[in-house]
Amino acid sequence: MSNVGIITVFGGSGFLGAHVVRALAKTGARVRVAVRHPGSAYRLQTASGVGQIQVVKADISDEAAVAAAVRGAATVINLVGILHPSGGQNFQRIHVEGAGLVARAAKEAGASRFIHMSALGADAESQSTYAASKGDGEVLVREAFPEAVIVRPSVIFGPGDGFFNRFAQMAALSPILPLVGGGHTKFQPVYVVDVANALAQISQSPATAGATFELGGPEVLDFKQVLELICKVTHRRPWLMPLPFAVASFQAAFLQMLPNPILTMDQVRLLQADNIVTGKAGLKSLADLGIAPTAAEVIVPTYLWPYRPRGQFSESAA
Numbered sequence: 001m002s003n004v005g006i007i008t009v010f011g012g013s014g015f016l017g018a019h020v021v022r023a024l025a026k027t028g029a030r031v032r033v034a035v036r037h038p039g040s041a042y043r044l045q046t047a048s049g050v051g052q053i054q055v056v057k058a059d060i061s062d063e064a065a066v067a068a069a070v071r072g073a074a075t076v077i078n079l080v081g082i083l084h085p086s087g088g089q090n091f092q093r094i095h096v097e098g099a100g101l102v103a104r105a106a107k108e109a110g111a112s113r114f115i116h117m118s119a120l121g122a123d124a125e126s127q128s129t130y131a132a133s134k135g136d137g138e139v140l141v142r143e144a145f146p147e148a149v150i151v152r153p154s155v156i157f158g159p160g161d162g163f164f165n166r167f168a169q170m171a172a173l174s175p176i177l178p179l180v181g182g183g184h185t186k187f188q189p190v191y192v193v194d195v196a197n198a199l200a201q202i203s204q205s206p207a208t209a210g211a212t213f214e215l216g217g218p219e220v221l222d223f224k225q226v227l228e229l230i231c232k233v234t235h236r237r238p239w240l241m242p243l244p245f246a247v248a249s250f251q252a253a254f255l256q257m258l259p260n261p262i263l264t265m266d267q268v269r270l271l272q273a274d275n276i277v278t279g280k281a282g283l284k285s286l287a288d289l290g291i292a293p294t295a296a297e298v299i300v301p302t303y304l305w306p307y308r309p310r311g312q313f314s315e316s317a318a
């Protein structure tokens with residue numbers, strides 16, 4: 001059993017969260033998963049003897065629930081994030097106020113470690129509300145908990161991801177895929193297991209206190225190359241149609257009215273900046289943790305194959 005004490009994870013029921021909870025449990029940690037809907041996190045329970053996982057109910061905008069969730073925790077990890085506003089959830093409430101509230105509560109409860117999940121491109125001055133809110137959230141986290149570790153990944157891939165699955169689904173359904181802005185935006189897709197292992201290592205390494213990590217995969221791919229990879233893996237041949245940012249933004253103005261929009265105007269603004277590791281002085285990376293990142297080509301075929309046309313589930317012999 002790990003001697004790091006209780007680790008409270010907010011957002012542990014999400015795509016990344018499930019992997020983080022598993023990586024922490026493997027170290028023998030006692031993990032308290034704080035979620036809005038406890039039922040969504042019961043699948044994370046491990047067999048006895050492999051860590052200990054407790055599920056508690058907490059919305060990160062509920063001060064009392066957050067305080068209860070961090071009580072007695074030595075480490076607090078905040079993975080809560082949204083891709084677009086919906087219902088009562090918006091970027092200011094979740095990425096800014098929620099992040100600040102969790103960091104303050106962790107400090108007041110006496111936690112010694114705080115890890116905050118931000119994103120590459122986080123910048124209070126960004127034109128994108130998503131990226132600006134991630135930047136504002138980082139500022140509040142640092143104010144409340146100066147030794148916090150901030151983690152900024154590029155787009156994360158793995159079974160159940162939002163990005164690769166979404167475009168694979170579109171490639172399977174539509175004869176056209178839009179190359180927003182011509183498809184030149186650069187990404188550095190990073191494997192969810194590498195990100196989860198990085199967080200588990202950071203949680204066990206006091207030397208990382210106060211650091212900011214940028215997490216990217218082994219290769220830089222532009223948006224067109226990402227879509228080409230998805231099409232290759234799924235045996236789909238849609239027309240990759242270049243769509244200028246202005247046109248994409250106009251279309252997104254209508255699409256974003258849907259309950260689960262495939263594109264919002266804010267995402268079009270986000271796509272106007274590359275999403276890759278900057279390597280700026282003072283920032284840390286997966287290499288600093290001794291993690292060799294996994295390539296998308298190795299993992300993506302293992303979970304995108306169900307999007308292939310019926311009868312094309314195996315590779316033909318060369």
Ligand SMILES: NC(=O)c1ccc[n+]([C@@H]2O[C@H](COP(=O)([O-])OP(=O)(O)OC[C@H]3O[C@@H](n4cnc5c(N)ncnc54)[C@H](OP(=O)(O)O)[C@@H]3O)[C@@H](O)[C@H]2O)c1
Binds near residue numbers: 010015059155
């Ligand atoms: N996936 C990526 O490519 C990527 C890239 C860069 C950065 N990130 C960041 O990494 C983090 C995790 O991303 P993800 O892909 O795992 O997202 P996700 O699957 O959507 O998970 C988000 C988590 O936040 C929880 N949550 C949402 N609103 C909440 C609230 N008001 N109170 C408490 N919990 C709330 C969700 O739980 P319920 O909704 O079930 O309550 C869920 O557990 C986010 O901060 C995201 O911005 C992700």
